[in-house]
Amino acid sequence: MKTKQMMNITMLIAISILFHLIEATIPLPLPIPGFKLGLANIVGLVALYMYNAEVMLSVNLMRVLLASLMRGILFAPGFWLSLCGVLLSSIVAICAKRNTSMTIFGVSCASSAFHVVGQVIAVTIIYSQFLMGALLPILLLLSIPTGLLTGFFANQVLKRIQTER
């Protein structure tokens, strides 16, 4: 791995940790547990499109690990929820990019939808609560606009990065 690429990836991880922490501190006014914008996913998508699947996975996993460490919830339930969501969403995003003709918007929607699914699965396992399933439809519906939003931002970032090179 070249030093420049390594530096860039480090920067991406730093930015995504920042987004993650901002999102964790400012709760959204919408009273639905589990709903958030997924700003940190912008960075994951940028990593996926700038480099490759491996970089995206490492950026996302490092982000969850370090951000949880900073918030002091490492290995607490909240950490496992994040980890489960981020793993499923990254894998789905990678598969979607590799195997289908979806653009960055579709990939972003897929990853945000499966983040929700991953989190609901994690809640079901950790708390043995099947009731979270009652929130799955509304969370899935909301994941589409948030996915489009993150896709839009990632698209803009990528456009500007590519013109600068």
Next chain:
Amino acid sequence: MNKADKIFIGLVVISAILLYIPLFIQDSQNKHKQKAVVVDYQNEEILRVDLNKDETYRVQASLGEVQIEVKDGAVRVEKENSPYHLCSIQGWVKDTGRPIICLPNELVVQIEANETGEDDVDTVIQ
């Protein structure tokens, strides 16, 4: 956005609606039944009260005391200790399909329909 994107979004919306249908059916079936407020802590029922009786209840959960208010056929979590207070922000709930879930407290407040239904009225014939 190309065709594949739109197909995927359509699939997600359809699956969300399909997942909602059983909840909706259950809710409409329960509309005219007697309802009870059920509070679960760590997946065990700790409180079951009548929805039509206005009162405030206190229960102990993981992060301390939780106040649950029942009024005018609706229920809400009035006061609780949790990082974002999502369950108290959620406000009043009066149908069976929407549980109030407070994960930090491991508490679930839910409205359930009594199986006996409307026929279960005590009558005394003299």
